[in-house]
């Protein structure tokens with residue numbers, strides 16, 4: 001199985017989309033300010049970003065789908081992230097919706 005498809009946990013519609021956005025976080029950039037609340041705030045932020053992607057896609061007549069069920073280690077590895085100082089938090093494919 002190709003590495004991207006494996007990282008997407010076998011979700012072919014995501015791995016084969018014309019565009020796949022992968023959001024990654026550098027927790028220290030949030031932790032210095034928000035301390036132990038950082039993980040929560042990073043994920044809320046990613047959620048907001050993805051929601052805006054949904055709105056933009058709707059406007060443009062495109063489609064997207066939040067992807068939270070990716071495989072963490074494979075995704076971090078694919079992007080060359082160590083999973084601690086930086087790590088994948090969200091994905092979203094963009095494409096033309098099927099009829």
Ligand SMILES: Cc1cc2nc3c(=O)[nH]c(=O)nc-3n(C[C@H](O)[C@H](O)[C@H](O)COP(=O)(O)O)c2cc1C
Nearest residue numbers: 008009011013014047064065066067068069070090
């Ligand atoms: C945090 C989060 C993670 C999600 N992860 C996945 C995922 O990995 N795979 C998937 O097919 N859908 C995923 N979804 C999408 C939803 O399960 C659902 O299919 C979608 O929001 C419904 O869209 P629709 O109204 O266009 O059918 C996720 C949604 C959210 C909010």
